Amino acid sequence: MVHLGSAVGEFFGLTLRMNRQGAPARSSLPRRWSPSPLLYGSAAVHVTATAATLALPRVLPWALGAFVANHVALAAAGLWPRSQLLGPNWIRLPAQTGGASGVAITIDDGPDPDVTPQVLSQLAAHHAHATFFCVGVRVERYPDLAREIVSRGHDIENHSQRHRHNFSLLGPGGMSAEISRAQDSILRVTGGSPRFFRAPAGLRNPFLDPVLTRLQLRLASWTRRGLDTVNANADAVYRRLANPLQDGDILLLHDGNAACSRAGKPVILEVLPRLLDALASKQLRPVTLRSAL
Numbered sequence: 001m002v003h004l005g006s007a008v009g010e011f012f013g014l015t016l017r018m019n020r021q022g023a024p025a026r027s028s029l030p031r032r033w034s035p036s037p038l039l040y041g042s043a044a045v046h047v048t049a050t051a052a053t054l055a056l057p058r059v060l061p062w063a064l065g066a067f068v069a070n071h072v073a074l075a076a077a078g079l080w081p082r083s084q085l086l087g088p089n090w091i092r093l094p095a096q097t098g099g100a101s102g103v104a105i106t107i108d109d110g111p112d113p114d115v116t117p118q119v120l121s122q123l124a125a126h127h128a129h130a131t132f133f134c135v136g137v138r139v140e141r142y143p144d145l146a147r148e149i150v151s152r153g154h155d156i157e158n159h160s161q162r163h164r165h166n167f168s169l170l171g172p173g174g175m176s177a178e179i180s181r182a183q184d185s186i187l188r189v190t191g192g193s194p195r196f197f198r199a200p201a202g203l204r205n206p207f208l209d210p211v212l213t214r215l216q217l218r219l220a221s222w223t224r225r226g227l228d229t230v231n232a233n234a235d236a237v238y239r240r241l242a243n244p245l246q247d248g249d250i251l252l253l254h255d256g257n258a259a260c261s262r263a264g265k266p267v268i269l270e271v272l273p274r275l276l277d278a279l280a281s282k283q284l285r286p287v288t289l290r291s292a293l
């Protein structure tokens with residue numbers, strides 16, 4: 001099993017390390033790739049089922065059943081955005097020694113020429129900073145807006161180059177291309193490189209973690225998401241995010257692909273000021289993900 005893991009590690013040009021930490025840690029980069037327990041188990045299933053079939057051909061139906069069950073488990077882990085079964089995944093901010101972590105507001109799918117400037121104004125009015133998970137092609141299309149985000153003290157992180165809906169079905173080469181191209185686009189436009197990645201819709205597969213490790217990116221999902229691309233009810237979106245607000249939360253809203261409320265306003269613009277007021281009333285500090293590294 002270890003031998004197979006080493007072979008996979010060598011395929012990705014990485015050094016294998018047995019010990020791993022699934023929980024967010026404040027350790028400094030670089031980190032090395034090590035398979036999660038689920039991936040070790042999957043390797044064991046494949047080796048054992050193959051060896052058993054070679055030795056006893058009549059166990060083939062059982063071996064095929066084991067393969068199918070294993071792939072169903074891997075697919076389920078990839079369809080669960082907050083899962084840590086496929087590798088490290090920030091679903092909360094790491095604890096700070098002797099102090100509060102704050103709350104990270106993360107804003108996906110932009111920049112958007114109509115919505116993002118208004119989001120920036122709302123954040124500025126509350127002296128708050130946020131993390132924008134931007135799509136590479138949109139950064140290239142709206143470079144001044146991307147630079148404005150950064151100049152106001154926010155962070156831009158990687159949300160892939162094209163936000164492909166089949167991202168979670170890509171192999172290691174396809175995933176690497178989508179993520180690397182977004183890194184290049186964001187660096188070229190803003191002069192800074194992302195340090196976090198969020199998969200489109202949060203969906204992924206076992207190939208993602210080795211790619212992120214090679215690119216020295218951390219996967220971030222969320223504590224709660226507002227579902228504000230599909231839910232036009234601003235009250236419901238706010239309740240999903242703010243119930244309850246706690247130190248260390250990572251919250252997800254959208255400035256790109258935002259649903260519009262009955263008043264015709266992008267939902268984020270109705271929710272964000274309420275959220276910032278609620279954070280202030282609870283003395284929770286809005287922070288970027290990067291500030292927690």
Ligand SMILES: [Zn+2]
Nearest residue numbers: 108109200201
């Ligand atoms: Zn997205």
